[in-house]
Amino acid sequence: MRTSRIVAIGAVGIAAALALSACSSAGNTGGDTGGENNNGQIGKVDGSGRTLTVWAMTGDLSDATLAAINKEFESETGAKVKVETQQWQDIATKITTALATDTPPDVVDIGNTQVSTFASSGGLADLTSYKDALAQGQTWLDGLANPATIDGKLYGVPSFGATRTVIYNKTMWAAAGVTAAPTTYDELKAALDKVKAKNTASDFSSFYLPGQYWYAGMQWIWDAGGDIAAQQDGTWVAGFSDAKAQQGLTDWKSFQNTYSSKASQTLNTDKPDQDQVFADGKSSAIIGNNWEIGAIEKANPKITDADLGTFAMPGVSGSTQPVMLAGSVWGIAQKSKNQDLARVWTKIAAGPDIQNTNVVKDGWIPNSVEGSKKAVDGGTLTDLQKAFFQAAQNSKATPPSGNWAQLEDPGMKQFFQTVASGTKSPADAAKAWDDTVNSTLNQ
Numbered sequence: 001m002r003t004s005r006i007v008a009i010g011a012v013g014i015a016a017a018l019a020l021s022a023c024s025s026a027g028n029t030g031g032d033t034g035g036e037n038n039n040g041q042i043g044k045v046d047g048s049g050r051t052l053t054v055w056a057m058t059g060d061l062s063d064a065t066l067a068a069i070n071k072e073f074e075s076e077t078g079a080k081v082k083v084e085t086q087q088w089q090d091i092a093t094k095i096t097t098a099l100a101t102d103t104p105p106d107v108v109d110i111g112n113t114q115v116s117t118f119a120s121s122g123g124l125a126d127l128t129s130y131k132d133a134l135a136q137g138q139t140w141l142d143g144l145a146n147p148a149t150i151d152g153k154l155y156g157v158p159s160f161g162a163t164r165t166v167i168y169n170k171t172m173w174a175a176a177g178v179t180a181a182p183t184t185y186d187e188l189k190a191a192l193d194k195v196k197a198k199n200t201a202s203d204f205s206s207f208y209l210p211g212q213y214w215y216a217g218m219q220w221i222w223d224a225g226g227d228i229a230a231q232q233d234g235t236w237v238a239g240f241s242d243a244k245a246q247q248g249l250t251d252w253k254s255f256q257n258t259y260s261s262k263a264s265q266t267l268n269t270d271k272p273d274q275d276q277v278f279a280d281g282k283s284s285a286i287i288g289n290n291w292e293i294g295a296i297e298k299a300n301p302k303i304t305d306a307d308l309g310t311f312a313m314p315g316v317s318g319s320t321q322p323v324m325l326a327g328s329v330w331g332i333a334q335k336s337k338n339q340d341l342a343r344v345w346t347k348i349a350a351g352p353d354i355q356n357t358n359v360v361k362d363g364w365i366p367n368s369v370e371g372s373k374k375a376v377d378g379g380t381l382t383d384l385q386k387a388f389f390q391a392a393q394n395s396k397a398t399p400p401s402g403n404w405a406q407l408e409d410p411g412m413k414q415f416f417q418t419v420a421s422g423t424k425s426p427a428d429a430a431k432a433w434d435d436t437v438n439s440t441l442n443q
Contacts, residue, residue, distance in 0.1 A: 040129040042347050045340045047079025052341045054083050055098075055105040057091070060328055061160070065358035069349045076348075079341050092117070099123035104333035106342045110156060112327050113398050115148045119155035120402040125332040125339055127154045134347050138355075138368035143325020143395030150400050151231075156329030157346045158367035160359050163323045163395060164215065165387040167293060168285035169278070170309040172199075181311040188314055192259050195284045207259040208283035211420030212268035212413040215324045216287040217252050222322035222396050223315035224248030229399045229437055236401060238437035240415075240430035249419055249426040251316050256420050265421040268413060275299060287313065290363075290388050310387035312394075325395035327364070365392045401441045411436065 052073075056066060070081040084105065086094065092114065098104045099118060110118065118124050127134065131154050140158045148156030173179070173191065176198035182188040196206040209216060221227070226245025229238045239245050256265070261282075275292050277283050279299035286292070293310075297303050315321040330349060332342040348354060355366035360375050365388065372389045375381055381389065398404050415433045418424045424432070 040131075040133060042130060042133045042343050045077050045079075045344050047077035047338075047341050047344075049079075050338060050341060051080045051082050052107065052338055052345055053105045054081060054107040054345065055086050055095075055109055056083055057109045057328065058085050058087055060109055061359070061364075062362045065354065065362055068358050069345065069354055072348050073345045077341060077344055079338075081345070096123070099333055099335070102335060104335050106333060106336040106338045107345055108331045108333065109159065109328050110331045112144050112147045112156070112158075112161075112325065112329050113404065115156045115329060115331065116150050116400040116404065117402045118331065119150050122334055124155040125334045125336070125342075127157065127332065127343075128152075130154075130343060134343070134350055135368075136347070136351055138352060138370050140368055141325060141365070141372070141392055141395050143323070143392070143397045144327055144329060144367055147397040147400045148329045151234075156331045157350045159328040159330050159349060160355075160362070160364035160367060161325045161327035161392050161395070162289065162365060163325050163388055163392045164287050164289050165323070165391040166285055166311050166313050167278070167288045167296070168309050168311075169281075169303070169307060171307045172281070172284045173309075181309055182314060183311075184318070185314045185316050189255075189258075192285070196259065199284070201282075203261055203263065203282060205260045205264060205277070205283040207255070207285045208264060208274055208277050209256045209260040209287065210267040210269055210274065211256060211260075211265040211417040213287070214412040214416045217249075217256075217416045218324060218396070219287075219313060219315070219321035220252035220255070221245050221248035223317045223319070224251065225317075227396075229401075229441055236399065236438065236441035238434035238441075240437070241427070241434050246426055246430065249430065252416075253419050253426065266417055279303060290385065293384060305382075305384060308384060310384050312387050312391040320391060320394055322394045322396045323391045325392060325397055327367075365389055369393050399441060403441050403443060406440050407437060 066083055070083070073079070073081060086109070095108060095110070095118060099108075100123070115124070134157050141161055143163070144158035144161055148154060148158065173195055176194040178191040178194055182191050192206040199206065218228070224244045224247045226242050226248045227239045229236045231237070240249070274286050274288065275295040276299050278286050279296045293308060296308070312320040313323075330346045332339055332346065336342055350367060352371065355368065355371045356374055359366050360380065365372055366375060372393050376386050376389050398408075411433070415429060418429045419426050
């Protein structure tokens with residue numbers, strides 16, 4: 001997963017959200033010519049003489065994958081495709097402006113947590129009636145489908161995902177007597193206890209887990225059955241004070257305080273960089289993205305693939321912990337004059353043929369549970385890659401609210417830091433933070 005995407009997905013600013021409010025309200029103004037019977041089916045469309053404009057983000061799907069989608073689309077419809085590659089810099093503002101015009105791009109590549117920002121004021125077409133036709137019998141990953149669903153309506157079609165899992169130093173664990181990856185939470189703690197006993201330096205973390213690392217911290221809350229917030233009768237209600245979330249916070253604090261260094265309680269993953277901490281032998285395990293394997297090996301060339309292992313983080317619940325899923329969805333512009341063609345193109349892009357071959361070759365996780373399982377069982381992934389695809393099968397995302405971006409940084413970081421450091425109890429920290437979440441999401 002590329003760092004540009006990590007930054008951009010959570011970076012939709014307040015200004016962009018406000019600018020979008022100038023867009024037209026929801027309606028069905030897009031073109032529907034050519035073979036649509038408006039009953040949720042995506043039938044044959046005659047696109048002769050027409051051109052579909054697609055905005056694709058740099059670093060997302062490869063040119064080869066886009067070419068494969070376009071080839072099938074052009075053969076099926078007779079239309080042409082114009083792909084315009086977009087840069088990450090100021091992309092939220094650029095998409096906001098484009099969707100407000102009368103000639104927007106027909107299909108837009110959007111970060112999964114950005115969908116609510118562009119859908120809330122009518123910038124994206126409502127695809128709810130076409131969901132089954134677009135899913136094509138597949139079960140979309142929750143971390144992609146849920147943030148694309150606003151007030152029960154679908155505004156984005158999952159494209160691909162990326163997530164985090166446990167990366168550990170097998171050589172270091174073997175020296176402590178641990179020769180197999182744990183499959184349960186108790187096995188994990190037992191393994192870390194052995195590693196901790198073998199490495200007694202005060203700055204050593206058997207499992208480096210910075211206190212501000214809320215992406216990881218949420219896994220414990222989700223595993224316990226809690227959540228950030230949920231809608232009740234159209235109103236967002238924060239969930240950190242809920243008994244299940246409190247249990248997850250307590251479990252997370254206990255794990256963090258036991259296995260990560262005391263100094264890490266007030267830190268995030270960047271200063272110091274957790275990959276460097278791992279590479280320097282100051283930790284035997286982290287929760288990281290797949291690209292961090294390469295970063296670790298670059299930071300310390302003595303560490304190779306043979307020294308490393310990965311596994312989906314086991315939860316107290318007995319299942320693997322739900323993970324935060326990053327990635328992209330395809331949105332169709334509400335003002336597009338080619339919505340019929342756009343649905344055909346998006347169906348092809350989201351279909352099993354493209355997902356299970358091209359998307360996996362690009363290094364991304366396909367958009368469905370079935371696709372992720374097929375990739376793991378298909379023999380095309382390395383042992384280090386498999387855990388990321390396994391972890392993605394149980395995924396979550398942030399609340400699909402256009403106001404969510406205001407809470408991410410520094411709010412969520414500070415909340416988890418407060419709990420990890422003991423500045424406040426989980427209950428007191430949650431009460432104060434829930435008030436902020438409620439007022440922000442409901443403004």
